[in-house]
Each structure stands twice: as structure tokens, then as C-alpha cells.
Amino acid sequence: MTNHYDQFVKTLHKLEYKHDLSKAFNDLLTVGICSFHRTNIQTQLQEQDEANETLYMNTIKSYKRDDLNILAEALGVLQLNVLDNPYSDILGEFFMQHITKGQNGQYFTPEHVCDMMALIQCGNDQSERNRIFDPACGSGRMLLSAAKQNHKNYFFGADNSETCAKMATLNFFLNGLSGEVAWMNSLSMEWYGGWHINTKGIGIIPINKEQSQIWGEAPKMPKPRPIDKVKSHNEQPSHQLSLF
Numbered sequence: 001m002t003n004h005y006d007q008f009v010k011t012l013h014k015l016e017y018k019h020d021l022s023k024a025f026n027d028l029l030t031v032g033i034c035s036f037h038r039t040n041i042q043t044q045l046q047e048q049d050e051a052n053e054t055l056y057m058n059t060i061k062s063y064k065r066d067d068l069n070i071l072a073e074a075l076g077v078l079q080l081n082v083l084d085n086p087y088s089d090i091l092g093e094f095f096m097q098h099i100t101k102g103q104n105g106q107y108f109t110p111e112h113v114c115d116m117m118a119l120i121q122c123g124n125d126q127s128e129r130n131r132i133f134d135p136a137c138g139s140g141r142m143l144l145s146a147a148k149q150n151h152k153n154y155f156f157g158a159d160n161s162e163t164c165a166k167m168a169t170l171n172f173f174l175n176g177l178s179g180e181v182a183w184m185n186s187l188s189m190e191w192y193g194g195w196h197i198n199t200k201g202i203g204i205i206p207i208n209k210e211q212s213q214i215w216g217e218a219p220k221m222p223k224p225r226p227i228d229k230v231k232s233h234n235e236q237p238s239h240q241l242s243l244f
């Protein structure tokens with residue numbers, strides 16, 4: 001992993017003299033997702049989509065040609081890394097070390113711990129099409145480790161950080177995981193966006209919440225009952241003595 005990671009760091013830092021690194025990293029994720037939008041995995045052909053084109057053009061408009069080449073180079077490094085080190089998480093590593101630097105509690109689980117957890121959870125299970133879900137997936141590295149055990153499952157990740165949801169989406173796509181990533185709050189169920197990835201032979205497809213299995217199949221919580229009457233310490237059974 002080290003060589004490609006170092007190369008990725010070096011490449012993105014070339015943008016730093018003109019662009020905010022955090023924004024450039026986010027733009028790289030958006031450009032990557034747009035580039036693989038509705039791409040037929042067999043033919044590599046992409047369905048045209050006006051909303052996707054607009055998002056792509058708006059994202060790249062603050063970059064000059066040389067800088068765009070740097071973004072393309074960084075995407076290339078990610079792809080090479082998948083060939084040499086499948087299921088490793090360069091994006092999450094860069095995010096931790098160069099973007100959040102620990103802010104907002106953004107530390108992800110070390111890869112070997114993810115691997116151990118995946119081994120314990122799914123090591124002996126070679127059945128296919130199980131659904132594996134991380135409701136606070138970060139860059140999706142726990143799911144990458146689960147895919148190391150058995151990539152024929154379906155993988156689901158949710159995160160309330162847009163950057164994390166995009167990292168997981170790109171990680172899923174590049175490593176050939178099939179499933180869904182939701183950018184949502186897994187506790188309050190607020191929905192912000194999401195993607196189906198590598199399903200039905202198509203790369204990355206943006207979805208709305210009605211199309212989301214994560215959102216649609218979440219256990220329905222019973223409606224909170226109105227509190228009939230709040231008991232106070234004065235309302236003690238009549239047989240008890242009250243002190244005051």
C-alpha cells in the first residue's frame with residue numbers, strides 16, 4: 001500500500017498551493033463518482049445524464065487544465081492501488097492524516113482490526129448474497145475487510161458525513177463491491193443522498209430515499225406514546241407516609 005499511498009499524497013499536495021486541500025479532496029471524490037456514473041461495467045460505456053454532467057462541470061470549473069490533470073492522476077493512482085492492494089483504503093488514510101487530523105472524532109478502525117472483526121464475523125460463511133451493513137461506515141473500510149472474506153455478499157454503508165459517504169462509494173466501486181451507500185443520519189433517519197454501486201452491472205447510480213434499502217428497510221420505531229401523566233413524588237400510594 002505504501003508506494004501508492006505516498007504517490008497519492010504527493011499528487012494531491014501539488015494542488016495545495018492554489019486550492020484548499022480539503023475542498024480539492026472533496027472535489028476529487030465528486031469527480032470520481034461523476035466519472036463512473038452509470039458506467040456499464042462490461043462495455044465501459046456511460047449513459048449520458050444531464051444532472052451528472054452539470055455536477056461534474058460545476059465541480060471542475062475552479063481548476064485550470066494542469067490542476068485537472070492532477071485530479072485525473074490522483075484517480076489513476078487509486079485505480080492502480082486497487083490492482084496491487086485490493087480492498088485497502090488509501091482514501092480513508094489520506095482523510096485521517098491530511099484532512100481531519102482527528103477533528104470531529106474522525107479516526108477510522110485500523111485495517112488489521114477491521115480484518116480481524118471481519119474474520120470473526122464472516123470468516124466461515126461462504127454463502128452468497130448476505131447483506132452486511134455498517135451504519136457509521138466512514139470510508140467503508142470495515143466493509144472492504146468483509147469483502148476480503150467473501151466479496152459475493154451485498155455491502156451497505158451509511159454515514160452522516162458527505163465526505164465519508166463519497167469515500168465509501170468510490171471505495172466500493174473501485175474494489176467491485178455491490179451494494180449501497182447512504183449519506184444519512186442513521187439515528188434520526190434524515191436522508192441527504194445515496195448511491196447504488198455495481199448493481200445490475202452498472203457503476204454508480206445516485207438514488208433517492210425511496211430507492212434505498214437502508215432507508216426503506218430500517219426497522220420502524222413505534223411512535224412515542226404521549227405521556228399520560230408525569231408522576232411526581234407527591235403521587236405516592238396512599239398507604240405510604242409522606243415526610244413533607
Ligand SMILES: C[S@@+](CC[C@H](N)C(=O)[O-])C[C@H]1O[C@@H](n2cnc3c(N)ncnc32)[C@H](O)[C@@H]1O
Nearest residue numbers: 107108109136137138159160161164185186187
Ligand atoms: C469512528 S468512525 C468509524 C468508521 C468506520 N466504521 C470504521 O470502523 O473505520 C465513526 C463514523 O460515524 C459517523 N457518524 C457519526 N454519527 C453518525 C450518525 N448519526 N449517522 C451516521 N453516521 C454517523 C462519522 O461521520 C464517522 O465517519
